[in-house]
Amino acid sequence: MSAGNKTQDRQPRFGRQRRPRAALIFVLLSLLLLLVAAIRLMVGSYYQMWPTVELSPDAQLVQATKRAAQDDEVEGGAFDLLHAEHPDWTKQRWALAEVELNHARRKVLEVLRERLFRLTAAAVVGLALATSGVSLQALLRNPLAEPFILGISTGAGVGIMVQQLLGHHLMTQHVGALAGAAITMLIVLLASRKRGTLDPLGMLLTGVVLGTINGATIMILNYVVGPAGLNQNLARWMMGYIDTNNLGWMELALVGGICGMGMGILLWQARAMDLATLSDVEAISLGVHLARLRLILFLVASILASAAVVLAGPIAFVGLICPHIGRLLLGPRHLSLLVASAILGAILIIVADTTSAALNQKFQIGLLPIGIMTALLGGPMFLWMLRPKLGRDEL
């Protein structure tokens, strides 16, 4: 056998999955995503199903008259129709009832907007965290890698604390979070370069050490700035929650667009990521530009993690388990793994948010942080899926 054939034989068998099975899994995952999204739109944190607004008798009468006028295409308008039957009605009374109707309509629209916003934000956060996890696990060749292992979440926390210390309370905390995450990213990037290329082990160690330093910095700033105990805003932020208060559709579209681009880049590099799981020598001999790939993976993974942090704080676990569940379902091929992980991440965050909303509606306990819900929901599910492989060196 020639040397070339040997190399060919040693190539990973990434492309040998049964395509119909993979297609079926994708269809099922997509249907599941649609289902949980539909459920989220129906389950509110306050209202059961759709919001209902109690109307006064006047507003009810005006509403009914307007519908009747619309159905019958009455000329002269709804007021004339009502006035014909109820001569005591004045234009002023009509206007007041209309104000009430408009207010009720605004309420319904606001609730639907809120649910749709949370749903979209949850999907973006899930996608960003899961694909960032896939990327980092490939980059660091470590199955325990997850988006915040490089200290990005704690860096964002430092940014928030510094912002509070400087008294920039009139600026949303996202600015501080983004700055902190970016600075941490830059330090990891500069510290882990070895002969012009990124060293995965160095990156991992730098990230872990930076995470510890950032954690200590948060604590000391917290001690200096605030009263005893962890700063309430920071404590809540660290538990992870979808912030719909300080973000609008523009910001969400921007972050979503960045995540979409990041996902696109990762999909474009999927084949190279497959090969990079081999040794450095093998990957390079198969034509992979390792230095460039590592830089791309690091930057994209960090940007995705930062995007998720800006939208929802540091939600742990999603970036760790979704890639593993994806591998269990579809194998190690990165093209399908990235897509499956993104869908799984979105599903997990949406389910966590829905559960949090449903619990609040039922028990009035406030919205539980998403980070807690993802761990409580995803952890047992992951262990159950992993059960057949535990102790068999197959991870």
Added chain:
Amino acid sequence: MTVRQVNPATRWGVLVAGSAILCAGCDQGTSAPPVLPQLTSEPRIVSLAPAITQMLVDIGVSDSLVAVAQNDSAAPSPLPVVGNYVDLDIESLLATAPTHVLMMTGKEGAPKRLTELAAAGRFALMTYPSPQSVEDVARTLYDEAEDTDPASSTRSLGPLLGKTEQARKVKEQMLIGLDRLRALFADMSKPKVLLVIGTNPIMASGPGTVHDQLLETAGASNAAASATVGAPTYDRESLVGMDPEIILLLLPSAEPLIPIDRDPRLASFRGLPIKAVDQGHIVLINDPLVLLPSSSLTRIARAMAKAIHPDHADAIEETLVLQTAPSRRAESSVLTEPSHVGR
């Protein structure tokens, strides 16, 4: 290069001497002869709870305060800080030579080291339960039950510090002031008010809290009355569902509000179709003591009442019970007027 050999006997000697020094240092706290506190002379008080500090100021013993806990907003003047209730600096505390250490505790009780030092006679340690109601605050000031039960293990602040009469007056003024406010609004309609104690995310004061009680006194109903926790958080959907008529932001020492579209603290309320937003009824109370369950409650209740019923501001002022012997703090303190949202 030469390596200097150390004699094994010298090495052991150094080790034994070092260990002895370390042991001596470790034992410093317990081996020293106990010094009994001078309870009858001028008290030297360390307050580990801002609520207690405020009560001490109001009953006129602020001059006896020798140290406070970190971030004590009620401390009358810069005083030594001895850490906080979760992380006490015992060395600093002992350096102030206190006769009394006063603190509020939850179910966990006082820190073990403090109880040990108190048992050794270094100071008198008095712990009071964290107040859950106005009555709890009043009992911490002065408890009539102690008059009939002198053997009572806990002693309220007045009798403890020899200021029984002053404490009784402060308590009476507080309770009478609150009763007058309650009476003023007894027959009026009670608007639904959301008491916000955190803005990102929105965290409110729920039922069964001291501030819930104050709100009722100030002639309003709590929009978060159905919550099952003391400090529930709310998203925009819940805020729409609750539809409060007035939003009161209780943020100690916060900057005044600016227009809702530019103030990040009001971001959660932007564009919400609720009465409070539509009518611009968002009010900030930034009194530094606004969240303290202390003898300042009447003042906070009055600020709430003014914010909720601005048309009755004069009548609310008339409920003010004049202090017979104003404390130094009371003379200098200025009630922060509610700041309304800019539109």
